Amino acid sequence: MKPAPFTYHCPETLGEALELLARLENVRVLAGGQSLMPMLNLRLVAPDHLVDLGRIEELVGIEQTADGLALGAMTTQRAIERSALVRERCPLLSEAIEHVGHQQTRNRGTIGGSLCHLDPAAELPLVAAALDATLVAVSKSGQRRIRFADFPAGYLTSQLRHDEIVTRVEFPALRAGTGWAFVELARRPADFAIAAAAALLTVDSADTIRDARIAVGGLGPAPLRIAAAEQALIGQKYRDGLLASAGAAVAACPAEGDALYPSDYRRELAGVMAKRALEKAAGRARSAAYV
Amino acid sequence: MSKHRIKLTVNGSPQEHEIESRTHLADFLRHELGLTGTHIGCEHGVCGACTVLVDGASARACLMLAVQANGRSIETIEGVAAPDGALHPIQAALADHHGLQCGYCTPGVVMTLIELQRETGRRQLDEPEVRRALSGNLCRCTGYQGIVDAALALFGSKT
Numbered sequence: 001m002k003p004a005p006f007t008y009h010c011p012e013t014l015g016e017a018l019e020l021l022a023r024l025e026n027v028r029v030l031a032g033g034q035s036l037m038p039m040l041n042l043r044l045v046a047p048d049h050l051v052d053l054g055r056i057e058e059l060v061g062i063e064q065t066a067d068g069l070a071l072g073a074m075t076t077q078r079a080i081e082r083s084a085l086v087r088e089r090c091p092l093l094s095e096a097i098e099h100v101g102h103q104q105t106r107n108r109g110t111i112g113g114s115l116c117h118l119d120p121a122a123e124l125p126l127v128a129a130a131l132d133a134t135l136v137a138v139s140k141s142g143q144r145r146i147r148f149a150d151f152p153a154g155y156l157t158s159q160l161r162h163d164e165i166v167t168r169v170e171f172p173a174l175r176a177g178t179g180w181a182f183v184e185l186a187r188r189p190a191d192f193a194i195a196a197a198a199a200l201l202t203v204d205s206a207d208t209i210r211d212a213r214i215a216v217g218g219l220g221p222a223p224l225r226i227a228a229a230e231q232a233l234i235g236q237k238y239r240d241g242l243l244a245s246a247g248a249a250v251a252a253c254p255a256e257g258d259a260l261y262p263s264d265y266r267r268e269l270a271g272v273m274a275k276r277a278l279e280k281a282a283g284r285a286r287s288a289a290y291v
Numbered sequence: 292m293s294k295h296r297i298k299l300t301v302n303g304s305p306q307e308h309e310i311e312s313r314t315h316l317a318d319f320l321r322h323e324l325g326l327t328g329t330h331i332g333c334e335h336g337v338c339g340a341c342t343v344l345v346d347g348a349s350a351r352a353c354l355m356l357a358v359q360a361n362g363r364s365i366e367t368i369e370g371v372a373a374p375d376g377a378l379h380p381i382q383a384a385l386a387d388h389h390g391l392q393c394g395y396c397t398p399g400v401v402m403t404l405i406e407l408q409r410e411t412g413r414r415q416l417d418e419p420e421v422r423r424a425l426s427g428n429l430c431r432c433t434g435y436q437g438i439v440d441a442a443l444a445l446f447g448s449k450t
Contacts, residue, residue: 001334005292008312008358037354038335041315050312054359078348102427104339104403107348108355189426 003040009051014058014138014167017051021163022140024049029165031074031113034105059112059167064089068173073112073166077124081106090171092131092180092198096123099182102190112166115148118156118222121192125152126223127182128169130198130215136168137161152222175211178202179285181277184217185269193218194261195269197250199277203285207238214246214278216270219255226250229274243282247275297361301326302370310357316350317341319357320367328368328398332429339428342399343367349406368398371405381405384441392432400428404442415448 009024011017021027028047030036031054039045053059059074062083069089071080080086080097087094100123101109114124115135127133128148135146137160146159153159160166174180184196195218202211212233217223229249236242251271257263293312300306301324308323317334320326320343332338334353341352344366371379381404384390391397407416407424421442422435430438 002318003313003315005311005313007293008295008356010358033354033356033359034336034351037315037356040313041335041353052356052359102339103406103424104342104349104351104427105336105354107345108350189423 001041001043004043004046006040006047007049009049010055011051011053012055014056014165017053017056017165018138018140018163020049020051021165024051027051027162029053029116031116032076032108032110033113034101034109035113035117035119053165062086065170068171069093070168070170071111072168073115074110075112077101077106077109077111077114078103080111089173090131091174092182092200093124093127093171095180096127096182096198099123099184099186099190099193099196111169115151115169116158116160116166118152118158119192120155120221120223121194121196121218123182123184123193123196123217126196126198126215126217128171129217129223129225130200130213131171132213133172134170135166136170137164138167139164149225155221174200175202177204177285177288178211179281179283179288181280181284183273183277183280185273195219195266195273197270197273197277199274199281201233201278201281201285203238203282203288207286209233209236209238212246212278214250214274216250216253216274219253219266219270221256224253226253226274228252233278238282238286243275243278246278247271250274295358295361297358299360299362300364302366312356312358314357315353316343316345316355316357316360316365317352319360320352320365323357326367326369330395330398332395337429338396339399339403340396342402342428344402344406347406347409349403366402366405368401371401379405380445381408381441384445385438388441388444389437390433390441391437396428396430396432400425400430400438403428404445407442408446411446414446416443416446418443418447421447 026048030052059072061072133148184193200213212230229246255263255266330340332340336354
């Protein structure tokens with residue numbers, strides 16, 4: 001099918017884009033188009049206006065900040081995949097990006113677009129949840145910082161206002177002695193994950209877990225940190241079987257089922273993914289802690 | 292609805308056309324320029340049949356508006372063989388290894404492999420790398436083995 005008619009706008013500055021959003025009705029913002037274009041082609045959405053951010057150079061770039069990494073919202077997934085700075089400062093993001101789409105879609109798909117589209121099974125929102133990322137949203141009337149945990153408002157819906165654009169995504173650096181891992185299960189490589197997990201584990205030189213973060217995706221409308229699983233680990237001395245208890249806490253969380261994957265299967269699988277992510281993160285944390 | 296005048300380069304030749312805002316790049320190439328080698332399979336970014344190169348980077352032509360190609364350089368399957376009709380080495384390898392049958396997915400496969408070849412240069416690739424690169428191109432005839440064999444014959448280590 002073909003998109004319904006719309007008026008296309010191609011601002012060259014952020015200011016022009018914000019002006020358009022403030023003025024126009026029934027607008028969609030076009031980032032990389034790898035989710036919005038299918039929705040337009042299938043006529044799942046039929047905006048009167050499309051505002052393309054593709055020519056706004058100030059929205060592209062990867063930079064090191066005092067406490068981590070900041071990415072312009074229009075930075076492509078491919079640029080993230082190739083960035084040595086991302087590998088060094090935010091290795092969880094590098095590990096996850098391998099699972100995002102195909103090279104043909106990563107060449108155009110952007111981090112800001114993925115976070116705003118909020119597909120329940122998408123990798124980048126899960127990484128943003130695990131790392132407690134901050135989004136910078138700008139409108140004509142000002143700018144605000146939004147913790148990613150507060151960003152989703154429902155299925156494929158963020159709390160972004162219609163006149164706002166996400167311009168920047170900030171990821172805090174990992175504490176010393178922190179291991180990371182991203183794992184997912186999909187029927188074929190690059191398919192949407194049935195369940196995915198991201199884990200961060202900080203282990204000190206006495207082998208005590210100082211901090212744990214576990215986020216899972218695919219269970220509900222948006223990725224979630226699982227506090228019960230994190231609490232099962234923090235303060236504990238590392239031992240065999242400990243991580244399985246965190247996996248069990250994840251598997252006890254409610255999950256939505258669909259025609260292909262019933263909720264029990266998804267819950268079980270989320271527990272397995274969480275345990276595998278934790279094992280991988282623990283291996284990395286413990287080898288880092290003894291350096 | 293809006294109309295736009297776009298200037299771009301397609302297979303090295305400059306083009307200037309007026310198009311409707313909602314026309315996607317694959318339809319522009321096929322209907323306006325008559326370059327019907329870029330095939331449309333699913334038209335929502337899943338099958339990879341419409342893969343073209345945009346400023347050298349592979350992209351789904353159904354997931355990009357023609358107006359977004361303004362000022363860009365597009366390469367399609369029509370620009371791949373030599374002017375005298377001699378096949379590109381990737382096309383020849385696909386023919387030699389039974390890497391195509393009905394041919395519907397082949398233009399997308401060729402464009403993906405051209406990007407892979409340019410990016411990896413002389414470095415030898417292993418089978419997982421080749422399969423990962425091809426994961427965005429669906430083929431219903433070959434079971435992929437012939438395509439992978441062709442790619443490995445060109446840029447793999449023969450073991």
